[in-house]
Amino acid sequence: MDRISGRRTEWNMTAHANTPHTPNTHSSDNYATQVLSQLKQDILTGYFSPGEKLRMVRLKERYQVGVSPLREALSQLLVEQLVIVENQRGFTVHPISAEEMADIYHTRAQIEGLCVGQAIERGDDAWEASILAAAHRLKKSAELLDENSPENIQRWEALHQEFHTAIAAGCASPTLLHVRRSLYEKASRYRNLWLKRNMLNRTVFHANQQQHQDLIDALLARDSESAVQLIQEHLLGPYRALKDTQL
């Protein structure tokens, strides 16, 4: 057993309490890459709070690596604006604010609108099929929400995201999809922080179901104007629910 996989196992076992880390990392990755995904997850899920100082000793203990891979991972999160840095004062989790949340969600709505608009122009049969497939999987998993444990919500959320990603993928623009993904991650941080305080009720999800069907109809009809309008509303809905509650 080589060092990396050995170390990897240790990580999984020492994942202290709060966050069960995904073991889905290929040992072909280096430490920096492995730490990146875990650290990102820890920030997005709120294990490290907004504005919290990220002390190296703590990070070294948690992820069982030296400072070099840590600083590489943190450097990447810096570009993604999930951490901030001040010379000689180390790294800090990027603070949150109502203003940033509004900006992210609105920008995300615009970007998603671009994706959908182009997807309608460019999407082919395979695109339509993948949407219907993802929609089917999502609908079938609605039962996950009956028992609203964090794990089930996470699983449903993953399927939900896959559904919307299937739609956006039709735009066939790696650059645009890259931007989209980055914004999704930033937004999901706010969503997760909100989830930690407020349990979600089922009604919002049923509204979701209807919106999804309307969206699919507009997509298959290649009705760009309606589809863009629907997807933007679909994204801004959660925002409106979030923004008035205390973070």
Add this chain to the structure above:
Amino acid sequence: MDRISGRRTEWNMTAHANTPHTPNTHSSDNYATQVLSQLKQDILTGYFSPGEKLRMVRLKERYQVGVSPLREALSQLLVEQLVIVENQRGFTVHPISAEEMADIYHTRAQIEGLCVGQAIERGDDAWEASILAAAHRLKKSAELLDENSPENIQRWEALHQEFHTAIAAGCASPTLLHVRRSLYEKASRYRNLWLKRNMLNRTVFHANQQQHQDLIDALLARDSESAVQLIQEHLLGPYRALKDTQL
């Protein structure tokens, strides 16, 4: 004199041949930050060619730092998709392709459209004034292009960019402007590589002048549809000139 500024001076003096590096770095930055801007510049300007292997020994010599700051800087360029990495095989300059160029330019046109559209909605008097000021500076500097030395072209290009940034800034969305900046950098790599091979002729710039005036008129008239159309054409024009030439 501390180590950083001492080292900094050495950098400026040892800037081998091709690229005169900007000395505009505060000594409050750490090595990683300083290396980042220089390395990015070297990639954008083509000192390091697309697909070229970035060997650590070479980078250490060029920037006079150890591997730690280098890997941090490269990690950031990784997120910005200016380099790629393969485990145990180090970093490589991100390759270029006609497909990527098309994707970047088209996405950029869409993003710039969003910026302009929102700027027209949100822009105030100060916004209008800053546009006119930047336009004035740009027009006054047209003489820079009479002698088309690389330095003059660079200076004109900076003013040109400031003009368009002044317009986009009206959207008042940090997130959107962040995306915009990232795409500008990626696109400028293609433009720079093109400039290395083809000297530009003056006619394209005069066409530019007229487009700028039309754009300003549309902005001040708050004619969103025209303005978005104009800015997108303005961005795609250079793309069309570039795409048919050999890279």
Add this chain to the structure above:
DNA sequence: TAACTCAAAAACGTCGACATTATTGCTTCC
């Protein structure tokens, strides 16, 4: 009590060294 000083402790950023992995080049064998 509040502000200030300053020494001790903690934390940061960088380098050099080392183990591991990839690459090169030479030799051997078909």
Add this chain to the structure above:
DNA sequence: GGAAGCAATAATGTCGACGTTTTTGAGTTA
């Protein structure tokens, strides 16, 4: 002559150590 094996070389990724800077906190003074 060309493929295959293998040793030598080179390059990568990570850690521990070190100098520097920031933070802490106890003691002093107003």
